[in-house]
Amino acid sequence: MGANSLDKRMSEILSCFYGVERAGAVRLSDGGGPFGFDVHTALLFEEIAVAYRPAAIVETGCFLGDTTAYLAGAYSEIPIFTCDIDAGAAQFTASRLSGSDHVVVKHCDSPSLVAEVSERHSPILLFLDAHWGEGWPLARELAAIHDGVAVIHDFDIGHPRFDHDEYDGVRCGPDVLKQLSNIPDVFFTPEPDAADYPLPCLQVGRRAGVGIVPIGVDHGPLDENPHLTRHSLSALRGTETAAS
Template sequence: MPAIRTAPPPHLLGDEAVEQVLGAFYRTPRVGGLDRLAGGGGPFGFDITTACRVHALVTLFGCDAIVESGCHLGDTTEYLARAYPHLPVRACDLDGKRAGFTRARLAGHGNAVVHHGDSGRLLPALLSGLERPLVFLDAHWGPGWPLRAELTALKDVRAVVLVDDFRIGHPRFGYDTYGGEVCGPELVADALPGLGRMFVGDVEADYPLPCLQTGRRSGTGIVVLGLDDTALAAHPWFAKVPLHPCPVLPSWASVPEVSGR
């Protein structure tokens, strides 16, 4: 007797969505690895569970565009253009050569536009005319770290913001530090003092696709601005992080507690 297949809950990925993510993800060349990118490059650092979460965010919030800062050589940008051909994809990079490379790489994708410039200053223009974009903040390695300026530029818009290389409190997942300041919830709480909570990707959740990245993986932080985050709070792929009176990261089941002396 054939197995009875039931439809997944609306907030999870059905077969069609899984095929959409899977096909676009593994058809995207990992060019970033040629530029010594940690983990060998690939969309979202070659972590397909992040791609699953992005798809959930785009679906949950009905995002009308995707904006990316720090496109580097375009691995993630090309994936986004492939996976969401119905959405405009607007990207930028501070490095002119990398922006030019990514622009040429995406010449065949009519929904993608790549700009050269400082993301903190470019974001208002990149967000122009959009009602509820997904914004992927991944601008790193430049002479200055633009994350605080990016968050400030976003504070009065309606958007779903995904911050890469974010501290989630799990030893398997890396994060960035610039000038002694950690890419983590404390920075978000300071930059957006009116925000009561944010989320991080739940790395211990059950995903429909396995991650094949055996090298560096990084945490992701999610900030919902001007939109109702109730559905996200109920989603099994995201964990709540209260920001006040102080940020509290999840207690991961796979990380043993350290007893005090």
């Protein structure tokens, strides 16, 4: 891709990102907005999309559709599937995105949506954000992926500026990955101090970490990404296999 095409694509990404109305501000601690109003996450998502060329994008936990609206605008040629277990939130997001024919909004349990899309499309790119209140579905979501890259929101990246969630004494982070029946070889986290981000992040409130987990796909493109740090879980996977 030439320099002019890259500049045009960056302009499209930023226009979509900053053009989204932040409906999530009614409840979310980060004030709403795409990816919690963290433009670096949007840029990272784009880098992963370019590297893997997903056949579909899945979002779980759409709430009022801020991230969904961004994805709909930024990836207009890719089928996008999203859901929420709250019927009112799903209905609101479906109405908000009613003009986007490539977006499907469902009121359902998120692992069932991941499994459905994973059966029909390969590879898929996921933004997993369905962790609020009781019934944390993250482990079941990850287990339902056949081939794809999962970007997990509110993930513990071990940096004081980035927050994470915790449920029943388990951090949203490596602790969850260690509990999977099929432990991934590796996962990745953003490098917060990378010097070559093309623009600053304007999120001055709660900023959440993200974890990136390749499942059933080559993790080489993630290894080559200068904004990511690789973490190995292969030793744990070997222990799990030996124990079974």
